[in-house]
Amino acid sequence: MAKNNGTYLIRGASILGAGAEDLLISDGVIAARGAAAAAHNDAHGATVIEAAGLVALPGMVDVHTHLREPGREDAETVETGTRAAALGGFTAVHAMANSNPVADTAGVVEQVHSLGRAAGWVDVRPVGAVTVGLAGEQLAELGAMADSRAQVRMFSDDGLCVHDPVLMRRALEYVKAFDGVVAQHAQEPRLTAGAQMNEGAVSAVLGLTGWPAVAEESIIARDVLLAQHVNSRLHVCHVSTAGSVEIIRWAKERGINVTAEVTPHHLLLTDDLVRSYNPVYKV
Structure with missing residues (x-):
């Protein structure tokens, strides 16, 4: 939804990286392109945005954000996060659902949607929790959240792994009723207890408890x-290992309905940066 419907x-602008062209936007949608856009402007006037050297793309969708509201407004709010x-x-x-209270009921997801x-x-699409309180013990009100005004279709305990295979199976079965998707924070908690960085040569040299790649890969x-x-x-959240990519590729080749995402820090930062002990590199 647009802040200004003018x-x-x-x-x-370069349309999708191709040739430069004019675009007329009216009430939040593309009303005309090229010469027709310029002609409309000549006849009626519009707010002109000079976009030479810029690329025009369809609006992007971020499937993994933490707006922190309700409960952690000191860190972020729906207003500040969506403006950014x-x-x-x-x-x-x-x-994501790890607010306070957790977005595990129709009431909370409707609150986030209203905000x-x-x-x-x-557009803000609340993600519902898979389990009550993100505790990994009991399925949350998946159907009620799907039927709510927020019309939730993605569910995740992100920040925590749904490590119980029975619960994960039940969640995957349940969301089929409304074409939903379960987004997994892939991390076997028993393999990552006390871990501080990626397991490898650098963690051994620094004497820091390593986080083994297999903790992620085994869950995926x-x-x-x-x-x-x-x-x-x-959907697999924040993939971080080559082995995980291979597993996901294997699954896609067999027609399994799986998608994945990756974060900028997993793409751009390496173990060697930890040698500096600069807290900027601790995520």
């Missing part, structure tokens, strides 16, 4: 097989 002429998203070219964001509508910068391997078994949809 008319804008975006002049000279809009400035970055995003038109929709999914807000997004009130802010008015982008289990979950793609569960998704295949029940014919459901799985």
Whole structure:
């Protein structure tokens, strides 16, 4: 949803990285392109945005954000987070469930949805918790959240792994009823207890407890097989190892309905940066 429903002429933008063209935006949608856009502006006038040298893309969707509201407004709010998203070219964001209270009921996801509508910068899609209180013991109200005004379709205990295979199977089965998806924070907790950095040569030299790649890869391997078994949809959050990529590629080649994401810090930062003990590199 647009903050301002006026008319804008975006002049000279490179459309999807191709040739430069004018775009006329009216009430939040593309009303005309090229010469027609310029002609409309000549006849009626519009707010002109000079975009030579810039690229025009469809609005992006961020499937993994932490808007922190309710409960952690000191860190972020729906208003501030969605304003930043809009400035970055995003038109929709999914807000993870690890708020306080946890977004594990229809009431909480509807609150987040309402806050997004009130802010008015982008569409806010609340992510519902898979388990009550993110505790990994009992399924949350998945159906009620799906039927709520927020119409939740993505569910995740992000920040915590749904490590119980029975619960994960049940969640994958449940969301099929409304074409939902379970987003997994892939981390076997018994393999990462006390871990401080990636397990490898640098962790050994520094004497820091290592976080083994297999902790992530074993959960992903289990979950793609569960998704295949029940014919459901799985999304893997913040993939960080080459082995995980290979497992996901293997699953896709076999027609398993799995998607994945990666974070900038997992793409750009390496173990060697930890040698500096600079806290900037601790995520």
